[in-house]
Amino acid sequence: MERAMRRTDRLEERFLAVARSVANLRANGVTSALAKLRHDAQDSFASMGFPKPRSEAWKYTNIRSALRKYFPTEPVGSTPPAGYGMHGLNTDIAAFVNGRYSAAHSRNGPLPKGTIVGGLQAALGSHKESILHHLGRLAPISSCPFVALNTAALSDGAFIFVPENTRLERPLQVVHMVTSGVFFQPRTLLIAEADASVEVILSISTPPSEAAFANTVTEVSVGPGADVNAYTIQPERDRLTTVTALNVHQGTGSRFGSYTATFGGEVARNNLTITADAAHCDTFLNGLFLARGNSHIDNHTLVDHAMPDCESSELYKGILDEQSTGVFNGKVMVRQDAQRINAYQSSKAVVLTHDARMFAKPELEIYADDVKCSHGATTGQLEKEALFYLRSRGLSEKQARDLLLEAFAREFTEGLPNGEIKHLVEQLISGWLTR
Amino acid sequence: MKPILEIQNLRASANGTPILRGLDLSVRTGELHAIMGPNGSGKSTLASVLAGRDDYDVDGGAVSYKGEDLLEMDVDERAREGLFLAFQYPVELPGVSMMNFLKQAVNSIREHRGEEALNAAALLKRARDKAALIGLDTRLKQRSVNEGFSGGEKKRNEIFQLAMLEPTMAILDETDSGLDIDALKTVAEGVNALRTDDRGFIVITHYQRLLNYIIPNFVHVLVNGRIVKSGGKELALELEARGYDWVRDESDAVPA
Numbered sequence: 133m134e135r136a137m138r139r140t141d142r143l144e145e146r147f148l149a150v151a152r153s154v155a156n157l158r159a160n161g162v163t164s165a166l167a168k169l170r171h172d173a174q175d176s177f178a179s180m181g182f183p184k185p186r187s188e189a190w191k192y193t194n195i196r197s198a199l200r201k202y203f204p205t206e207p208v209g210s211t212p213p214a215g216y217g218m219h220g221l222n223t224d225i226a227a228f229v230n231g232r233y234s235a236a237h238s239r240n241g242p243l244p245k246g247t248i249v250g251g252l253q254a255a256l257g258s259h260k261e262s263i264l265h266h267l268g269r270l271a272p273i274s275s276c277p278f279v280a281l282n283t284a285a286l287s288d289g290a291f292i293f294v295p296e297n298t299r300l301e302r303p304l305q306v307v308h309m310v311t312s313g314v315f316f317q318p319r320t321l322l323i324a325e326a327d328a329s330v331e332v333i334l335s336i337s338t339p340p341s342e343a344a345f346a347n348t349v350t351e352v353s354v355g356p357g358a359d360v361n362a363y364t365i366q367p368e369r370d371r372l373t374t375v376t377a378l379n380v381h382q383g384t385g386s387r388f389g390s391y392t393a394t395f396g397g398e399v400a401r402n403n404l405t406i407t408a409d410a411a412h413c414d415t416f417l418n419g420l421f422l423a424r425g426n427s428h429i430d431n432h433t434l435v436d437h438a439m440p441d442c443e444s445s446e447l448y449k450g451i452l453d454e455q456s457t458g459v460f461n462g463k464v465m466v467r468q469d470a471q472r473i474n475a476y477q478s479s480k481a482v483v484l485t486h487d488a489r490m491f492a493k494p495e496l497e498i499y500a501d502d503v504k505c506s507h508g509a510t511t512g513q514l515e516k517e518a519l520f521y522l523r524s525r526g527l528s529e530k531q532a533r534d535l536l537l538e539a540f541a542r543e544f545t546e547g548l549p550n551g552e553i554k555h556l557v558e559q560l561i562s563g564w565l566t567r
Numbered sequence: 568m569k570p571i572l573e574i575q576n577l578r579a580s581a582n583g584t585p586i587l588r589g590l591d592l593s594v595r596t597g598e599l600h601a602i603m604g605p606n607g608s609g610k611s612t613l614a615s616v617l618a619g620r621d622d623y624d625v626d627g628g629a630v631s632y633k634g635e636d637l638l639e640m641d642v643d644e645r646a647r648e649g650l651f652l653a654f655q656y657p658v659e660l661p662g663v664s665m666m667n668f669l670k671q672a673v674n675s676i677r678e679h680r681g682e683e684a685l686n687a688a689a690l691l692k693r694a695r696d697k698a699a700l701i702g703l704d705t706r707l708k709q710r711s712v713n714e715g716f717s718g719g720e721k722k723r724n725e726i727f728q729l730a731m732l733e734p735t736m737a738i739l740d741e742t743d744s745g746l747d748i749d750a751l752k753t754v755a756e757g758v759n760a761l762r763t764d765d766r767g768f769i770v771i772t773h774y775q776r777l778l779n780y781i782i783p784n785f786v787h788v789l790v791n792g793r794i795v796k797s798g799g800k801e802l803a804l805e806l807e808a809r810g811y812d813w814v815r816d817e818s819d820a821v822p823a
Contacts (some may be wrong), residue, residue, distance in 0.1 A: 515658075518658050520621075520642060522672075523641075523642040523643040524618050524619070524643075525646055525728065525732065526647045526671075526676040526679070528643050529641075529643065531671055531675065532643075535663055535668065535671065536660070538662070538663075539660060539662025539711070540662065542662040543662065
């Protein structure tokens with residue numbers, strides 16, 4: 133027992149030491165407010181530690197064993213992997229290499245006046261107040277040890293600022309790249325001011341032949357009347373572990389959509405937290421996960437309705453093949469003041485083999501009395517009669533299966549608000565199926 | 568008139584309960600055989616066993632299809648070899664587009680025959696022609712397979728697929744059930760238009776009504792998993808007038 137404890141301590145200490153040294157290394161030019169946030173985060177992480185195997189929020193995902201494989205070190209080299217980001221899309225690209233904005237890898241058309249796409253640290257000069265108002269507040273260090281650890285080493289990252297009444301015509305890809313296979317911690321802050329409109333595609337890129345662990349934190353502030361879509365696209369990678377935190381605050385009358393498409397990964401744990409703390413918000417949380425091999429995909433969502441007259445709609449669909457595991461834990465919280473809320477949640481999974489597993493845990497916590505909430509979770513196999521019907525028309529077993537799986541995934545793709553991205557995701561789905 | 572299907576002493580069961588108890592039937596090109604019989608006599612089981620549904624165990628007998636052992640073939644292989652089953656209860660496939668489904672079905676059968684795959688334009692043209700033949704609302708082609716179709720639309724869609732896939736041997740399992748008289752007539756006209764010299768039909772029906780519009784060459788009465796009486800189209804009328812009991816009594820009188 134004592135030995136086990138010591139080993140545990142060493143695991144946390146290993147990551148904390150590196151966070152401290154990174155923080156010290158990059159201390160130059162950092163404001164005292166940021167230095168304090170970082171210091172608090174170090175303390176916070178030290179007291180929380182990584183999730184214990186028995187912790188309720190991590191019940192189905194043993195993240196400690198994934199962490200043990202990584203020695204957190206600074207990445208080596210300066211050349212990021214080729215072929216980063218999503219192809220075939222008419223987008224701007226903001227690329228970050230080892231945490232720093234890289235103009236050489238980015239591609240921007242002329243941006244509307246006042247819009248900022250670049251590095252967090254560089255923006256501290258001009259937008260210090262706005263940054264410090266949101267950074268570490270949208271994703272509080274107390275919310276999760278991974279957020280604390282990311283914040284503990286925070287010195288730079290992506291900063292996107294869309295001013296009032298401004299609309300970005302094209303989606304913006306935010307790509308965090310790392311030059312070697314390490315544990316790395318991308319950070320993004322997106323501020324959409326009142327009545328602004330923006331679509332972002334979030335992805336990471338690591339050297340394909342090397343194992344890597346990404347602990348990403350993305351904070352999004354959706355101003356009053358603003359409209360923001362965040363697409364998280366996670367391609368099939370055998371040796372990539374990701375823990376993502378996407379924390380969103382919505383202002384009055386705003387609309388936010390999160391669309392997460394996961395095509396594999398050794399472990400992918402997506403923590404999505406949306407706080408609708410103003411009236412008349414619309415929120416969409418849609419996800420699709422396809423897993424095979426030993427892939428383990430865990431989507432953990434929370435919609436927190438704090439104010440009245442809001443609507444949220446959530447749909448997660450999963451296809452689990454071979455020995456893969458899927459987890460969906462979706463919680464809808466309706467606080468006492470949040471009257472006249474409509475909240476819908478649905479999770480559906482297809483389990484294709486005897487060895488694949490799905491854990492679904494929908495949770496509703498309602499303190500207001502005038503609300504409409506529903507949730508449903510189904511896990512099953514492909515319908516035998518449907519397969520027979522298709523095969524009786526000459527389709528092979530594989531053709532029939534793929535056609536039904538594509539149809540199953542269509543409910544997700546149909547909900548994607550951007551046609552080009554929808555088309556790309558459809559291609560990724562059929563590519564995954566034909567592999 | 569070449570033989571297509573030869574069923575000899577076919578025995579099949581479901582969950583250990585015997586349903587087909589020694590069924591014999593042979594179908595040749597250009598022929599349409601009607602199979603009638605009371606509920607539970609094994610009509611749909613026969614259709615299912617021929618199409619290859621694995622809910623049934625074949626316990627004995629033989630089925631030869633175009634000279635090959637049908638029972639050895641996989642479901643999709645049977646279809647590619649030109650066997651078609653119009654389902655009694657067509658399955659709804661939400662999210663599966665009609666055109667994509669038809670394209671895969673038509674082309675997997677064409678490729679098996681060594682024919683060139685149809686491109687989208689050719690497929691669309693064929694679909695338009697065949698839909699007109701069956702009286703299928705062309706808007707249904709834009710939808711997911713059978714999703715939200717009425718009972719009549721589903722049955723029409725089965726005959727539409729039959730037209731698209733041009734099988735050698737078509738089996739219609741209670742295609743008339745759930746159809747009003749107008750729908751019944753259109754479906755029957757469609758089937759009649761598809762009766763050719765190189766194609767055989769088995770039409771399974773509980774009622775004689777359909778056979779007013781689709782005139783069979785032969786009528787067989789299936790009772791207790793066996794064909795107990797065969798005749799021409801006039802047998803159907805006799806069954807309509809007298810019910811099934813007299814055939815049952817007659818067959819009981821004959822030692823097995």
